[in-house]
Amino acid sequence: MATIEEAIKSKSFENESVKANINLLYTANWLHSRISGHLKPYQLSHEQFNVLRILRGKHPQTMCQKDVLQRMIAPQSNLTTLMRKLSEKELVEMGQSEHDRREYTINITEKGLAVLSEIDMLFREIGPTMNGLTVSESFHLNALLDKFRTD
Template sequence: MKELNIKLKTKAILPLASQTVINLLLTNITIKTELMSVLKPHELSLEQFNVLRILRGQKGNPLNLQDIQERMVSKMSNTTRLIDKLILKDFVKRTECKKNRRKIEVYITASGLDKLLELDTLVNVTEEKVTSKLTIIELEELNRLLNKIQ
């Protein structure tokens, strides 16, 4: 509680639920800032990076926009706009579905795969850095608790 009060510059006694939510939000910002610092030089947003990783997981198979949206970490993103930006960078390709012409399918390109290969180590190092103060047991417990909240 004391650390949070110092961060918030307040002497107010916050309910435990409020402390928890505020700490989660502050942690989210810290992690996003670290990851964005790695992705920004590559002109990628976290959401674009997330789309590329989702498509890489398809092992060459296409996904439609709705399926991509469902798998995204941030559901508030405009998936069509994200895909358009990735197309301009030649990281993904959009095609009409052969079975249903109203459906759009999205594939990751070789350039997109290359970019992810380039970023994998940088992102992994950053993730290790932001979690480095926790032991493996603490990380497992944190994940268990976060899953419980979700």
């Protein structure tokens, strides 16, 4: 893969911090595009995939939309629309909350679990080649990304 300078055709940056920020944004977009290609055959968006993974983590328990939103990678997503689309694909089930009529409960279906299982197998196969990092490098990258987000 090209360096960030080659990728965006820039010879220099103001400083290494600016370069790191631009590199992070560029890499996030690159990764988003790669993952989109793998989700496309399943007609899933990143947000829908994220919701399914969250629901699988609580399965067989249901979750309310507020709890799902708190766990989402991009919590500004319109969860009502996401849920409707996932429900139309029969990947989730929604029901009225017993405690609050304005709220609904969400659960992943067996079909949703099966789709995630297929995607998981695909990601396990492409994972090591997708990012080219060793386990140790991935560990260090995760630590740096966590540090980056610390206020």
